[in-house]
Amino acid sequence: MNLIQEGLALGIPAPPADAHQRPNAARIYRMWFGAEGALPADQDLARKVLNAFPREPAAAKINRAHHLLITEALAARGISQVLDVGCGYALPRPQGGGDLLFAQNTHDVVQQHGRSASVVYADIDHEVVACRRSLLDQAPAASRPTAVLADVADMARLLARLVADGHLTRERSVAVLLHDVLPWIPDDARVQDAVTYLRTWLPPGSALSITHATPDFSPTWVERVQDVYLEEGIAFRPRDQRAITSLFGDWGDLYGGPVRTVPTARHQAGHQFAAVPDYVSAAYAGVALKPQ
Numbered sequence: 001m002n003l004i005q006e007g008l009a010l011g012i013p014a015p016p017a018d019a020h021q022r023p024n025a026a027r028i029y030r031m032w033f034g035a036e037g038a039l040p041a042d043q044d045l046a047r048k049v050l051n052a053f054p055r056e057p058a059a060a061k062i063n064r065a066h067h068l069l070i071t072e073a074l075a076a077r078g079i080s081q082v083l084d085v086g087c088g089y090a091l092p093r094p095q096g097g098g099d100l101l102f103a104q105n106t107h108d109v110v111q112q113h114g115r116s117a118s119v120v121y122a123d124i125d126h127e128v129v130a131c132r133r134s135l136l137d138q139a140p141a142a143s144r145p146t147a148v149l150a151d152v153a154d155m156a157r158l159l160a161r162l163v164a165d166g167h168l169t170r171e172r173s174v175a176v177l178l179h180d181v182l183p184w185i186p187d188d189a190r191v192q193d194a195v196t197y198l199r200t201w202l203p204p205g206s207a208l209s210i211t212h213a214t215p216d217f218s219p220t221w222v223e224r225v226q227d228v229y230l231e232e233g234i235a236f237r238p239r240d241q242r243a244i245t246s247l248f249g250d251w252g253d254l255y256g257g258p259v260r261t262v263p264t265a266r267h268q269a270g271h272q273f274a275a276v277p278d279y280v281s282a283a284y285a286g287v288a289l290k291p292q
């Protein structure tokens with residue numbers, strides 16, 4: 001079964017015939033990290049995004065640095081199953097050496113704490129999944145992560161499939177990373193339903209990590225970015241702190257007490273951008289644990 005057939009079986013439509021002539025948010029995200037070979041449509045939209053919010057590349061790097069820090073923190077706690085939803089493309093390695101931080105993959109971090117850890121990448125973009133699978137085919141078979149086509153809004157189907165295929169088990173805790181994925185689902189009810197189902201399904205001791213764009217720090221700039229994407233037919237829905245915090249339900253914070261949602265750069269100790277103004281993050285981060 002090819003990816004198109006796989007997607008149709010999951011209720012995910014095939015990409016349009018002119019997909020490579022349309023801008024793609026996942027490809028643009030890679031541009032902020034120096035990826036080459038961007039398509040003209042991506043380059044055009046990226047310029048418009050930068051005109052609306054010049055700090056967008058920095059916000060992307062803040063998000064990615066947080067992703068790696070929190071993945072490390074969760075793996076260090078002994079969570080050996082990780083589901084990276086809305087994983088996007090692997091990021092490019094810098095030419096001629098340089099800072100390799102952002103080129104790390106989720107499984108690179110997790111498997112430092114256990115080669116047998118199970119890591120699943122999930123994305124709704126056919127090309128993203130195809131690229132992930134191509135890269136993962138080169139990994140050692142004994143510890144090879146997997147990449148699946150999935151719609152985060154159809155959480156029940158995704159989780160049932162992962163269990164049926166042996167990629168996840170409910171016998172052990174799972175860390176779920178929802179980093180910069182929920183803003184791309186504009187329907188508030190669908191987001192709340194999907195995350196509520198996820199929290200109910202996850203076994204005790206599991207972790208839920210969310211980063212989410214917000215207008216709270218720079219409403220004018222974020223609104224401009226939203227309009228730029230909308231003009232290209234791309235839905236983008238930043239949410240306020242209250243809406244983002246509600247996604248964690250009654251779970252407690254990873255570090256104790258009520259769950260906290262704070263500007264992404266200030267969530268994890270040691271974040272390299274911790275000193276930047278909150279408007280550069282342009283997003284909140286929160287991490288919560290399901291009670292035992």
